[in-house]
Amino acid sequence: MRIYISADGEGVSTIVSGQELYPGNPEYGYFRERMTADVNAAIRGAFAAGATEVLVNDTHWSERNLLPNQLDPRAQLLRGSGKPLSMMEGVKDSSATLFVGYHGRVGGSRGVANETVMGKQIYDVRVNGLSVGELEINAAIAGHFGVPVILVTGDDQVAMEAAKSLPDAQTAVVKFAIERWSARCLSPAVAEALIQTKSQAAVEELRSGRTFAIYRYGGAKSLQCEVEFISTAQAGAASLMPGTHRIGTRTVMYDASDALIAMRAIFSIMFLGCQATDEIYG
Ligand SMILES: [Zn+2]
Numbered sequence: 001m002r003i004y005i006s007a008d009g010e011g012v013s014t015i016v017s018g019q020e021l022y023p024g025n026p027e028y029g030y031f032r033e034r035m036t037a038d039v040n041a042a043i044r045g046a047f048a049a050g051a052t053e054v055l056v057n058d059t060h061w062s063e064r065n066l067l068p069n070q071l072d073p074r075a076q077l078l079r080g081s082g083k084p085l086s087m088m089e090g091v092k093d094s095s096a097t098l099f100v101g102y103h104g105r106v107g108g109s110r111g112v113a114n115e116t117v118m119g120k121q122i123y124d125v126r127v128n129g130l131s132v133g134e135l136e137i138n139a140a141i142a143g144h145f146g147v148p149v150i151l152v153t154g155d156d157q158v159a160m161e162a163a164k165s166l167p168d169a170q171t172a173v174v175k176f177a178i179e180r181w182s183a184r185c186l187s188p189a190v191a192e193a194l195i196q197t198k199s200q201a202a203v204e205e206l207r208s209g210r211t212f213a214i215y216r217y218g219g220a221k222s223l224q225c226e227v228e229f230i231s232t233a234q235a236g237a238a239s240l241m242p243g244t245h246r247i248g249t250r251t252v253m254y255d256a257s258d259a260l261i262a263m264r265a266i267f268s269i270m271f272l273g274c275q276a277t278d279e280i281y282g
Helices: 028-048 134-144 156-165 188-207 232-238 259-273
Strands: 002-007 053-058 075-078 096-102 122-127 149-155 170-179 182-185 223-229 245-248 251-256
Touching: 002 028, 028 053, 028 096, 028 149, 028 188, 096 134, 096 156, 096 188, 122 134, 122 259, 134 149, 134 156, 134 259, 149 156, 149 188, 156 170, 170 188, 223 232, 223 259, 232 245, 232 251, 232 259, 251 259
Parallel strands: 002 053, 002 096, 053 075, 096 149, 149 170
Antiparallel strands: 122 223, 170 182, 223 251, 245 251
């Protein structure tokens, strides 16, 4: 039984600041240790419940945050950028996936570091009219391969989003958001124990034969993907991509036939749009 862990940064226990989340800041070293500890807790739980293999994908920023020499040696680690399936590279053929250190979608709540892929340049992302975050985009990729999401760890706000989109998944709430850059935090030791317990419980449920819902954007055949930018300049740059439609001053749309193409379209539109140079006056 292979358990796949997609590990992000913003929902890691005690982390509340960009100074911690990004390289080049003195506090980044602390973040790397905390992220590694949260992931290790999830790995321990999975193996305790009978997993035979754990594959971890480091998905935050440079995708080289987890400390390989401190990671549980029973797990294997995907690290580095340019992975074709991005935050879900390698999920195929897994029995289930755990989302560790996840965060709420941009503007969906006041959750810690709420954002959708590209930080402050994206106003909203919608699929078939419904606002989605990394939680749903990545759950749909897992779903494309028939893999359920069985655990989400992060703040209370991403847990609320998970309760709506992935009602079968367990959640481990390691901090309670006060605002985008502040939270009431569990002690690291308590957070790790909680993640381990929930991971073990979720994998045990899976092993006991419980079926978990597979996320598929509501089952629609055609996925109308919209990226709404902050600036019209970004939408203009993104609409250079063949197959897109500029459906609003700040919004670019692409009709995708499955969840993999949806992710690729959403990411391509974002990356292209965010190349636009824009000057802010006023
Ligand atoms: Zn993220």
